[in-house]
Amino acid sequence: MFFVYEALLYLVFVLGFPWFLLVGFLRGKYLPNFWTRLGHYKTAPRSHDLWVHAVSVGEVLAARTVIDEIARRRPETSMVVTTTTLTGQAMARRHFQGAEVTYFPFDFSFAVRRFLHHHRPRVFATMETEIWPNVTELSARQGVRLLLANGRISDRSFPRYRMFRPFLRRVLSRFESILVREETDRERFIAIGASAGKVTVAGNIKFDFEPSASEPEANELLTRLAGGRKIFIAGSTMEGEPDLILPAIQKIVEEDGGFVVIAPRKPERFNVVASLFETSSLRSKRRTELTTSEAIDQAIRSGVDVLVLDSIGELAGLYCQARAAFIGGSLIPSGGHNPIEAAAVGTPVAFGPSMSNFREIASVLLEHGAAMEVRDGEQLRQFVHIMFSDEKSHRDMSRQAIEIVRNSRGASARIAGRILEMLG
Numbered sequence: 248m249f250f251v252y253e254a255l256l257y258l259v260f261v262l263g264f265p266w267f268l269l270v271g272f273l274r275g276k277y278l279p280n281f282w283t284r285l286g287h288y289k290t291a292p293r294s295h296d297l298w299v300h301a302v303s304v305g306e307v308l309a310a311r312t313v314i315d316e317i318a319r320r321r322p323e324t325s326m327v328v329t330t331t332t333l334t335g336q337a338m339a340r341r342h343f344q345g346a347e348v349t350y351f352p353f354d355f356s357f358a359v360r361r362f363l364h365h366h367r368p369r370v371f372a373t374m375e376t377e378i379w380p381n382v383t384e385l386s387a388r389q390g391v392r393l394l395l396a397n398g399r400i401s402d403r404s405f406p407r408y409r410m411f412r413p414f415l416r417r418v419l420s421r422f423e424s425i426l427v428r429e430e431t432d433r434e435r436f437i438a439i440g441a442s443a444g445k446v447t448v449a450g451n452i453k454f455d456f457e458p459s460a461s462e463p464e465a466n467e468l469l470t471r472l473a474g475g476r477k478i479f480i481a482g483s484t485m486e487g488e489p490d491l492i493l494p495a496i497q498k499i500v501e502e503d504g505g506f507v508v509i510a511p512r513k514p515e516r517f518n519v520v521a522s523l524f525e526t527s528s529l530r531s532k533r534r535t536e537l538t539t540s541e542a543i544d545q546a547i548r549s550g551v552d553v554l555v556l557d558s559i560g561e562l563a564g565l566y567c568q569a570r571a572a573f574i575g576g577s578l579i580p581s582g583g584h585n586p587i588e589a590a591a592v593g594t595p596v597a598f599g600p601s602m603s604n605f606r607e608i609a610s611v612l613l614e615h616g617a618a619m620e621v622r623d624g625e626q627l628r629q630f631v632h633i634m635f636s637d638e639k640s641h642r643d644m645s646r647q648a649i650e651i652v653r654n655s656r657g658a659s660a661r662i663a664g665r666i667l668e669m670l671g
Contacts, residue, residue: 454657
């Protein structure tokens with residue numbers, strides 16, 4: 248089975264190489280980390296107690312609570328942290344300065360063996376549902392103990408996983424522990440081949456997000472640009488969503504007197520979203536245009552209605568200033584993004600019907616009146632209007648959001664505890 252898998256992997260690589268090369272040149276993706284992911288490293292080889300894999304920004308922020316807990320309880324733990332995306336890498340280097348941060352290897356046998364030989368981890372903890380057959384198999388053969396943390400299987404992925412149950416059963420058998428978010432995820436992991444005795448509901452570590460004033464420069468900029476206006480943040484928007492909510496944003500600015508921050512989820516969308524607002528009637532600026540005091544003063548004098556947040560890692564730290572927020576990836580069939588970063592600081596949140604990636608979080612927030620589901624831009628505008636104008640509605644939703652997040656915490660400590668048991 249593994250021979251067939253690797254043969255298919257090489258076939259996909261060969262057929263897809265021209266596309267990867269083109270995207271790499273046009274967008275700056277893939278090429279900067281290509282050799283590293285093949286197993287070529289500039290650092291000296293050294294052993295590590297723990298290898299943590301977090302794909303991108305969201306997983307890095309989630310892993311941070313677990314890593315911080317491990318460092319607190321076992322300060323001598325040496326770690327290597329891997330990501331797949333460039334944005335995740337930048338975030339990991341920013342937050343895990345005490346760890347070695349590098350890229351996850353391609354799942355070719357030779358690349359995985361090079362990684363294991365170079366970094367020599369004792370325990371491997373992969374965040375969410377990053378299941379790579381060769382990484383799993385070869386790590387286990389070399390005596391690495393494996394754990395899957397914050398596991399989830401989305402509605403869209405579940406049927407595909409079930410098709411490969413015989414193969415996945417072998418892969419999943421290599422994990423000592425599979426710690427999942429909720430009972431639905433536990434049932435799905437068992438259905439695709441995991442041993443029932445290994446799968447435990449530990450809760451969702453994203454509830455353990457700790458708000459902090461970690462972006463003082465960006466917060467000061469936002470305060471000055473808003474100039475006392477109430478702030479609405481549209482965070483982690485995906486392709487198609489800015490166009491859908493543009494009429495709502497215009498009303499929020501022109502009729503409700505608000506200030507808007509829009510944060511595209513992916514860097515390749517920065518230019519597209521910025522261009523959308525540059526051709527609208529609204530006065531917009533990009534975050535990267537406002538890095539000097541002269542540029543900021545000029546923007547304030549000319550007036551700004553919309554800030555396009557074309558930066559990495561600043562969004563979570565700005566939610567504390569928002570009167571209301573929209574969580575992107577939810578008005579289109581994408582599965583949504585994490586609403587906890589906003590809810591944890593008491594910012595009332597709205598999201599669309601596509602929240603399968605954060606099913607249990609969305610459900611509990613809606614159930615307790617700590618969030619609102621909207622189906623189009625007009626409903627979003629109505630939500631923002633209420634949050635801007637109705638003090639009691641805003642206060643009640645804000646209080647509920649904070650309470651729900653606080654009462655749902657604890658998964659990070661449970662996951663960290665299991666990892667420490669495995670480290671011995």
